[in-house]
Amino acid sequence: MIYKMSFDINKIRSDFPILKRKINGSNFIYFDNAATSQKPNIVIDSISDYYKNYNSNIHRGVHTISQEATDAYENARAKIQKHFNIRNSHEIIFTSGTTHSINLVANGFQDLLSDKDEIIISGLEHHSNIVPWQMMTEKNGAKIKIIPINENGELNMKAYDNILNSKTKLVFVNHVSNALGTVNPIKTIIEKAHKVNAAVLIDGAQASAHFKTDLQELDADFYTTSAHKLCGPTGIGMLFGKEKWLKKLPPYQGGGEMISDVTFEKTTYAELPHKFEAGTPNVSGAIAFGIALDYLNEIGFKNIYNYESSLLQYTTEKLKLIPNLKIYGESKDKTCVISFNIDGIHAYDIGALLDKFGIAVRTGQHCAQPIMDHFGISGTVRVSLSFYNTKKEIDVLYNSLKQAISMLS
Amino acid sequence: MKIKEIQDEIIEEFSLFEDWKQKYEYIIELGNTIELIDEKNKTDSNLIKGCQSKLWLYAELKNGKVIYTADSEAIITKGISAILLRVFSNQTAKDILNSDAKYIDAIGLKEHLSPTRANGLVSMIKQIKYYALAFNTN
Numbered sequence: 339m340i341y342k343m344s345f346d347i348n349k350i351r352s353d354f355p356i357l358k359r360k361i362n363g364s365n366f367i368y369f370d371n372a373a374t375s376q377k378p379n380i381v382i383d384s385i386s387d388y389y390k391n392y393n394s395n396i397h398r399g400v401h402t403i404s405q406e407a408t409d410a411y412e413n414a415r416a417k418i419q420k421h422f423n424i425r426n427s428h429e430i431i432f433t434s435g436t437t438h439s440i441n442l443v444a445n446g447f448q449d450l451l452s453d454k455d456e457i458i459i460s461g462l463e464h465h466s467n468i469v470p471w472q473m474m475t476e477k478n479g480a481k482i483k484i485i486p487i488n489e490n491g492e493l494n495m496k497a498y499d500n501i502l503n504s505k506t507k508l509v510f511v512n513h514v515s516n517a518l519g520t521v522n523p524i525k526t527i528i529e530k531a532h533k534v535n536a537a538v539l540i541d542g543a544q545a546s547a548h549f550k551t552d553l554q555e556l557d558a559d560f561y562t563t564s565a566h567k568l569c570g571p572t573g574i575g576m577l578f579g580k581e582k583w584l585k586k587l588p589p590y591q592g593g594g595e596m597i598s599d600v601t602f603e604k605t606t607y608a609e610l611p612h613k614f615e616a617g618t619p620n621v622s623g624a625i626a627f628g629i630a631l632d633y634l635n636e637i638g639f640k641n642i643y644n645y646e647s648s649l650l651q652y653t654t655e656k657l658k659l660i661p662n663l664k665i666y667g668e669s670k671d672k673t674c675v676i677s678f679n680i681d682g683i684h685a686y687d688i689g690a691l692l693d694k695f696g697i698a699v700r701t702g703q704h705c706a707q708p709i710m711d712h713f714g715i716s717g718t719v720r721v722s723l724s725f726y727n728t729k730k731e732i733d734v735l736y737n738s739l740k741q742a743i744s745m746l747s
Numbered sequence: 748m749k750i751k752e753i754q755d756e757i758i759e760e761f762s763l764f765e766d767w768k769q770k771y772e773y774i775i776e777l778g779n780t781i782e783l784i785d786e787k788n789k790t791d792s793n794l795i796k797g798c799q800s801k802l803w804l805y806a807e808l809k810n811g812k813v814i815y816t817a818d819s820e821a822i823i824t825k826g827i828s829a830i831l832l833r834v835f836s837n838q839t840a841k842d843i844l845n846s847d848a849k850y851i852d853a854i855g856l857k858e859h860l861s862p863t864r865a866n867g868l869v870s871m872i873k874q875i876k877y878y879a880l881a882f883n884t885n
Contacts, residue, residue, distance in 0.1 A: 684821035
């Protein structure tokens with residue numbers, strides 16, 4: 339695996355067995371990467387290697403394979419620490435993914451906030467990012483304020499300044515919008531929040547596959563991502579939390595692993611990070627998460643970013659050649675996501691016909707109804723790209739789209 | 748015509764198509780011929796749940812037969828709805844209740860009926876049956 343010198347797209351594509359599939363007789367083209375990424379052999383193999391050779395429960399066993407499994411699991415945590423430049427490995431909690439992480443934080447803040455407090459969430463959020471806070475504020479009476487978005491699908495930072503005040507205790511924004519691909523100015527958002535002593539949680543699910551984030555430099559209080567968005571398996575993710583916050587938050591779930599001493603009268607909770615990792619964790623998932631990070635770092639995030647940027651530009655220019663096609667979310671700073679509609683044609687019809695051409699896109703609201711409401715539309719077609727996609731595939735999309743439109747008009 | 752006969756007729760028609768494009772062109776064409784729901788019946792209560800595109804279904808009893816009308820924002824959904832209505836509309840409630848929609852598999856549109864596919868056609872078939880059940884007990 340030597341990619342550092344040059345970006346070898348053919349070699350990369352050969353790492354992903356699924357890309358060899360045929361759908362309806364056509365070469366399979368996968369443009370639904372924002373929903374989940376495909377997996378390279380090295381990640382798939384790491385899971386079967388674990389179950390074939392050292393499957394075991396961790397942190398307790400004195401026997402050889404339990405120690406091997408424990409080492410591999412903790413080694414994955416160390417890889418995450420290095421990748422995100424996190425100060426302490428115990429500030430990393432393995433969760434089942436971003437949704438789990440957000441619920442963990444929301445649950446923790448439930449008792450810390452009262453009806454005098456406010457939280458701020460961005461208008462660019464995924465459903466999973468709205469509901470946990472609504473559930474939390476129903477219980478503690480805190481108020482939710484929203485940062486509105488502008489016509490380009492960017493956060494209105496003036497409005498943020500206006501709603502941020504000493505009552506604000508928590509600010510919650512995604513690093514990149516799943517529906518539009520907008521990269522949010524989280525560094526500024528965090529700096530401003532810290533001036534009023536509010537904590538900030540960043541959802542990095544749509545960012546981590548596309549660029550590297552230095553969490554010490556960013557200074558976020560919490561940051562979360564899901565492995566399956568970055569070539570890892572489903573059901574595993576990570577939550578970073580600054581030590582002072584993780585110590586303050588109560589445990590989320592009770593069970594094994596998260597305790598140090600239990601009597602019927604009282605339980606003492608384990609130290610970080612185990613306090614938040616109740617029960618037998620997803621060992622194979624964590625290991626494969628680490629392998630996925632190795633894989634991406636081997637290719638190099640600079641290479642990935644450059645390649646994806648040129649792919650995004652190519653796709654945007656190509657799609658704009660199609661009459662009556664409107665792109666939603668044209669922020670200057672965005673990842674390779676293109677959300678669009680064609681005048682007079684429903685997104686579902688486009689998606690259904692593209693599927694017939696072997697092209698997987700997402701249609702609908704992308705779990706982001708508030709954003710769709712903002713644009714006054716019921717949904718979009720979303721093409722989300724990855725470093726294993728090619729310009730040739732974009733050409734197939736372009737031609738298929740033209741045929742689909744002519745069938746539908 | 749009886750439900751089974753219409754279903755066989757549709758299977759026959761679809762067997763003539765050589766590729767998916769011909770088939771979908773026909774579905775789109777059918778979408779434009781659907782018995783359209785009256786605008787006044789395009790209410791939230793007549794919306795079929797689980798659709799990416801809005802899909803309305805309405806039914807009334809005329810001379811002992813159930814008459815269905817529908818509409819959708821998406822033309823493919825509308826076309827497949829038309830294939831359902833051609834079979835089930837203008838039949839007795841009893842006959843509708845005693846029939847199934849397996850012919851959709853036979854014409855290769857099963858993917859649109861998978862419960863996980865968010866186009867609401869599974870819900871639409873259920874709703875067609877509910878209407879028939881309601882009119883049957885009257």
